[in-house]
Amino acid sequence: MSDDLLVSRDGPVLRVTFNRPEQRNALTWQMYADLVGACELADTDAEVRVMVLRGAGDAAFVAGTDISQFSEFRTGEDGIAYEQKITGVVDRLARVRVPTVAAISGFCVGGGLALAAVCDIRVATRSARFGVPVARTLGNCLAMGTYSLLVGHLGPARALDMLLRARMFTGEEMHAVGFVAELCGDAELDACTSSVVDRLASHAPLTMWAAKESVRRLRQANVPNGDDIVRTVYGSEDFHHGVASFVAKRKPRWLGR
Numbered sequence: 001m002s003d004d005l006l007v008s009r010d011g012p013v014l015r016v017t018f019n020r021p022e023q024r025n026a027l028t029w030q031m032y033a034d035l036v037g038a039c040e041l042a043d044t045d046a047e048v049r050v051m052v053l054r055g056a057g058d059a060a061f062v063a064g065t066d067i068s069q070f071s072e073f074r075t076g077e078d079g080i081a082y083e084q085k086i087t088g089v090v091d092r093l094a095r096v097r098v099p100t101v102a103a104i105s106g107f108c109v110g111g112g113l114a115l116a117a118v119c120d121i122r123v124a125t126r127s128a129r130f131g132v133p134v135a136r137t138l139g140n141c142l143a144m145g146t147y148s149l150l151v152g153h154l155g156p157a158r159a160l161d162m163l164l165r166a167r168m169f170t171g172e173e174m175h176a177v178g179f180v181a182e183l184c185g186d187a188e189l190d191a192c193t194s195s196v197v198d199r200l201a202s203h204a205p206l207t208m209w210a211a212k213e214s215v216r217r218l219r220q221a222n223v224p225n226g227d228d229i230v231r232t233v234y235g236s237e238d239f240h241h242g243v244a245s246f247v248a249k250r251k252p253r254w255l256g257r
Contacts, residue, residue: 005034006056007041012049012201014042014098021057026066027111032089035115039092049201051096052193053119054103055112058186061104061128062112067138070243079234080227083143086111090145094118094216097209099200103193104128104171105186114142117149120212121200123182123193126171130179133166139242139254141233144226152219153179
């Protein structure tokens with residue numbers, strides 16, 4: 001594991017910390033790979049009963065993928081490869097045998113929202129913010145599996161409201177729709193998470209695995225292929241302009257091509 005993703009075991013709890021607080025814990029390619037390694041560890045260590053994910057500091061859980069890496073993209077095929085990579089990581093997290101808990105403070109955005117969405121239970125502070133604001137920032141899109149997650153959690157109307165208006169939802173709003181299981185004050189995240197974790201660790205492992213795996217299979221049963229969508233968006237002038245504008249801290253001008 002790299003220093004940007006910290007993994008430790010505390011009794012029956014495997015703790016995973018996204019550790020780039022100065023970058024709001026934005027994910028590098030290596031961090032994605034290390035998260036897969038943490039999932040493997042959770043599945044091979046028989047003492048692990050719960051896996052907890054959180055971000056270092058209070059500013060963010062994960063503020064998406066590190067945007068500077070998108071500067072390497074040249075064609076729509078690069079977008080397909082990227083979204084397939086992210087889908088693989090998200091699916092691997094979904095297949096972890098033990099319950100997964102996302103402890104969220106600050107921004108939970110883009111790829112970070114996908115990781116939180118595929119965890120089994122989410123605990124969040126009232127000041128947490130959730131969204132995928134790419135319609136006003138990068139001009140890219142999501143993988144079909146991520147759209148499926150958002151629609152499954154929020155319903156089509158709220159998911160489209162989040163995506164089309166690039167809305168950031170509050171902790172209270174996400175708790176009201178059931179996405180966040182436990183809502184707490186900023187100073188209470190550790191205690192609230194511990195309460196959830198202790199309860200999970202005391203329950204029957206195979207019963208919980210059966211529930212997790214059944215829900216995962218139901219969700220994935222009818223997810224269509226979306227490569228044509230990803231290819232169109234990531235191959236567009238708008239996407240390349242959006243990335244360059246984001247890195248240069250300029251407001252983009254969308255052309256629709």
